[in-house]
Amino acid sequence: MPELKVTPLGAGQDVGRSCILLSMGGKNIMLDCGMHMGYNDERRFPDFSYITNDGPLTPYIDCVIISHFHLDHCGALPYMSEMVGYNGPIYMTHPTKAIAPILLEDMRKVSVEKKGDQNFFTSQMIKECMKKVVAVTLHQSVMVDxxxxxxxxxxxxxxxxxxxxxxxxxxxxxYTGDYNMTPDRHLGAAWIDKCRPDLLISEATYATTIRDSKRCREKDFLKKVHECIDRGGKVLIPVFALGRAQELCILLETYWERMNLKAPIYFALGLTEKANNYYKMFITWTNQKIRKTFVQRNMFDFKHIKPFDKQYIDNPGPMVVFATPGMLHAGLSLTIFKKWAPNENNMIIMPGFCVQGTVGHKILNGAKKVEFENRQVVEVKMSVEYMSFSAHADAKGIMQLIQYCEPRNVMLVHGEAEKIAFLKEKIQQEFNINCYNPANGETNVISTPVKIPIDVSLPLLKSEAKRFNALPPDPKRRRILHGVLVMKDNNICLMDVDEACKEAGINRHVIRFTSTVAINDTGPSLSTAHKLHSLLKEKLPQWAVTFAEGEISVESVLVKVEGDDTEPQKTVYVSWTNQDEDLGSFILSLINSMGQ
Ligand SMILES: [Zn+2]
Structure with a gap:
């Protein structure tokens, strides 16, 4: 049996550091090459020594595929290609190719210049790495080799x-990467063909969550922000540079306009402008509403949202600040958090998932004090709110995708171990297919069915089409093609029997199966035959049932009645050739039931 081999180097029963090795048909593919935001040591990158301890990875990997620009999916890419060594192709979409290097550079600065990390890639390495990238368009079939x-x-x-x-x-x-099955304020929903893959590798961040309606969450979010502003508090919303930030900005902007609010909203990002430019550049990737209104007004030119300056941190009075990064593990969002956390009037709203080890994860789990590396302890008195705005499929969405593409097997990655285990059970029950959940470094081997491609001769296809099309359309009707398999020049071809005989120069012999049925029917045999003829015509309205010289025939099936005209006992002979097996047995069972 052919096999698929899958080994996660990251994101196996975990979120962060997505990197999955896939081997199929002698090819080795690396799916994503991310970093873990929860670690500062060597665990932040996937353990590439699993592939080889000896020199570059190029001989062992046929291609790398990056699903999107989030750093837990591409953050280790320059390290892998430039420091470990990989010269093969790296595939990603055009927007990912444009945005990923900016986020990589931003992250590099934070890690090297602010935290003083060693053994990190340089700006030049990011550039060299991006030269190996081949950008792809949606639905475009790309031959790697x-x-x-x-x-x-x-x-x-x-x-x-x-x-x-x-x-x-x-x-x-x-391989899904991260996906969202419901459209949001700025992007559409995921979509895929009914491609029936041997394996679907799906993210499972929200494996156990079925989220309430988006509208409720938005209302809740606006209400909480408004209440905090009213009591003079400050609201901190840690975000990633691109993604939820834009969605929540659109939401607040509209609300501020409608409610005529005056408290300032700041977007603390050097990246904002660049980010918004990308949304303009890749407008076809956004949802329909944005594309439509774009003609009159650019949704990303905000009236109420102003750029943030660090000096504003200590300003008195209410304000709302969007700051990066989203998990509070470094940078400006963390600086602001340290300042605002001790005041109970303030509020922090976490709009997305936080990986273990980050400050975001700690406070979401109720930590009232957070200790930092320099022994600094910050008391958390501000209210901490979690609102899942991150655009991952929830349990319902994952089930929906499985239904869409009808895989033979499912593998869950990019989720916490217990949650994945729960959803795995559910998938196996509901779809009756195997579901896998390997840990990092664990290899799952999945056997796939043997498929042998064969050609079908044109005359056979034509005659079949003629027969099939002559009948009224019915999607449930089985379409059976009869022929003989002929091996020719190492190819297998399905041919019409006569065609094959002619080509091989042999005579055709036909074997007929014959069954006899004893029935009681007074009167001459001919009248019994007439009765059978009417019965078959009634039961087989789609078929040509003919009657000639005392014999009934339907395709190759022949029905003949014999017996003494003065005696009621009659013998019915039913015979057919092998290609009318279905029809023959059906007619036989009909006549059998008559005889009983
Ligand atoms: Zn993501």
Missing amino acids: SELEIKAYYAGHVLGAAMFWIKVGSQSVV
């Missing part, structure tokens, strides 16, 4: 996020 084919599908989630369909020979796999 003569056997390995990939295709990107829209994933929602963030600008440029894609799911990838990967095919080698008769085996195929879909």
Whole structure:
């Protein structure tokens, strides 16, 4: 049996550091190459020594596919390609190619210049790495080599996020990256063909959550922000540079306008402008509403939202600040948090998932004090709110995707171990297919069915089409093609029997199956035959049932009645050739039931 082998180097029963090795049909593919935000040591990057301890990875990897620009999916890419060594192709969509290097550079600065991390990639390495990137368009089939084919599908989630369909020979796999099955204020919903892959590797961040309606969450969010502003508090919203930030900005901007609010909203990002430019540049990737209104007004030119300056941190009075990064693990959002946390009038709203080890994760789990590396202790008196605005599919969405693409097997990654285990059970029960949840470094081997491609001769196809099309359309009707398999020049061809005989120069012999049925029917045999003829015509309205010289025939099935005209006992002979097996047994059972 052919096999698929999958080994996560990251994101196996965990969120962060997504990196999954896939082997199929002699090809090795790396799916994502992310970093872990919860670690500062060597655990932040995937353990590439799993692939080889000896020199560059190029001989061992046929291609790398990056699903989207989030750093937990691409943050280790320059390290992998420039420091470990990889010269093969790296595939990603155009927006990802444009945005990823900016986020990588930003992260590099924070890690090296602010935290003083060693053994990190340089700006030049990011540039060298990006030269190896091949940008792909949605639904465009790309041949990596003569056997390995990939295709990107829209994933929602963030600008440029894609799911990838990967095919080698008769085996195929879909890797979702992060995706969202419901459209939001700025992006559409994920979509994929009914491609029936051998394996669907899906993220499972919200494996156990079925989220309430988006509208409720938005109302709740606005209410909480408004209440905090009213009591003179400050609201901190840690975000990633691109994605939820834009969505929440659109939300607040509209609300401020409608409620005529005066408290300032700041967007604390050097990246904002660049980010918004990307949304303008890749407007076709956003949802329909934004595309429509774009003609009159750019949704990303905000009236109430102003750029933030660090000096504003200590300003008196209420304000709302969006700051990066989203998990409070470094940078400006963390600086502001330290200042505002001890005041109970203030509020922090976490709009997305936080990985273990980050300050965001700690306070979401109710920590009232947070200790930092320099022994600084910050008391958390501000209210901490969590609102899942992050654009991941929830349990319902994951089930929906499985229904859409009908995989033979499912593998869950990018989720916490217990949550994944729970959803795994549910998937196995509901769809009756295998579901896998490997840990990091654990290899799952999945066997796939043997598929042998065969040609069908043109005359056979034509005659079949003629027969099939003569009948009224019915999607449930089975379409059976009869023929003989002929091996020719190492190819297998399905041919019409007569055609094959002619080609091989042999005579055709036909074997008929004959059954006899004893029935009681007074009167001459001919009248019994007439009765059978009427019965078959009634039961087989779609078929040509003919009657000639005392014999009834339907296709190759022949029915004949014999017996003494003065005696009621009659013998009915039913015979057919093997290609009318279905029809023959049906007619036989009809006549049998008559005889009883
Ligand atoms: Zn993501």
